[in-house]
Amino acid sequence: xxxxxxxxxxxxxxxxxxxxxxxxxxxxxxxxxxxxxxxxxxxxxxxxxxxxxxxxxxxxxxxxxxxxxxxxxxxxxxxxxxxxxxxxxxxxxxxxxxxxxxxxxxxxxxxx
Amino acid sequence: xxxxxxxxxxxxxxxxxxxxxxxxxxxxxxxxxxxxxxxxxxxxxxxxxxxxxxxxxxxxxxxxxxxxxxxxxxxxxxxxxxxxxxxxxxxxxxxxxxxxxxxxxxxxxxxxxx
Numbered sequence: 001x002x003x004x005x006x007x008x009x010x011x012x013x014x015x016x017x018x019x020x021x022x023x024x025x026x027x028x029x030x031x032x033x034x035x036x037x038x039x040x041x042x043x044x045x046x047x048x049x050x051x052x053x054x055x056x057x058x059x060x061x062x063x064x065x066x067x068x069x070x071x072x073x074x075x076x077x078x079x080x081x082x083x084x085x086x087x088x089x090x091x092x093x094x095x096x097x098x099x100x101x102x103x104x105x106x107x108x109x110x111x112x
Numbered sequence: 113x114x115x116x117x118x119x120x121x122x123x124x125x126x127x128x129x130x131x132x133x134x135x136x137x138x139x140x141x142x143x144x145x146x147x148x149x150x151x152x153x154x155x156x157x158x159x160x161x162x163x164x165x166x167x168x169x170x171x172x173x174x175x176x177x178x179x180x181x182x183x184x185x186x187x188x189x190x191x192x193x194x195x196x197x198x199x200x201x202x203x204x205x206x207x208x209x210x211x212x213x214x215x216x217x218x219x220x221x222x223x224x225x226x
Binding site: 032034041042043044045048050088090099100102103104105 | 160
């Protein structure tokens with residue numbers, strides 16, 4: 001069965017800390033891995049990763065994919081209270097045409 | 113860009129009643145997806161459409177669920193009859209293409225069936 005596993009499920013840190021969120025997957029016909037941020041409502045897109053070893057970066061957020069070891073990490077440096085959210089990892093399969101398999105999410109809380 | 117628009121935002125209904133959720137995708141997007149989110153199972157794909165045609169409905173839990181997309185700017189997800197275990201947040205999402213195009217989610221409909 002295809003699955004995406006995120007860890008930790010919950011993380012509480014202080015403002016200014018750096019955090020690393022993990023996502024491992026076991027899916028057939030992998031096409032891409034995506035990260036989303038979900039605050040109170042809709043998940044919003046962060047990154048799409050298709051190639052191993054190429055870091056995607058947006059401000060204080062960065063992500064990288066390892067297709068050999070089947071995992072991805074999402075790093076957030078100098079965290080702010082506005083980074084508090086659930087971070088979702090999803091994997092797209094070739095035959096599934098955006099039929100994304102989502103992980104359970106990591107609930108990140110940044111305390112001032 | 114108005115984003116994906118869903119209605120209603122909240123729906124509370126009694127078991128056995130019919131529920132209809134509505135979605136307006138982003139103009140120009142030709143793929144539309146319905147997802148369900150629960151604490152236990154996370155985000156699950158129910159069905160998706162491409163150019164108004166249902167492509168894969170294997171995620172629809174049972175025959176009580178049905179979805180339509182009569183035109184490029186409107187889709188509905190219907191549950192008849194509803195049951196308490198259907199309580200969840202239902203998200204609609206759209207994208208410009210099936211592949212390599214991130215999904216844009218609506219704000220969801222929180223459904224409570226009592």
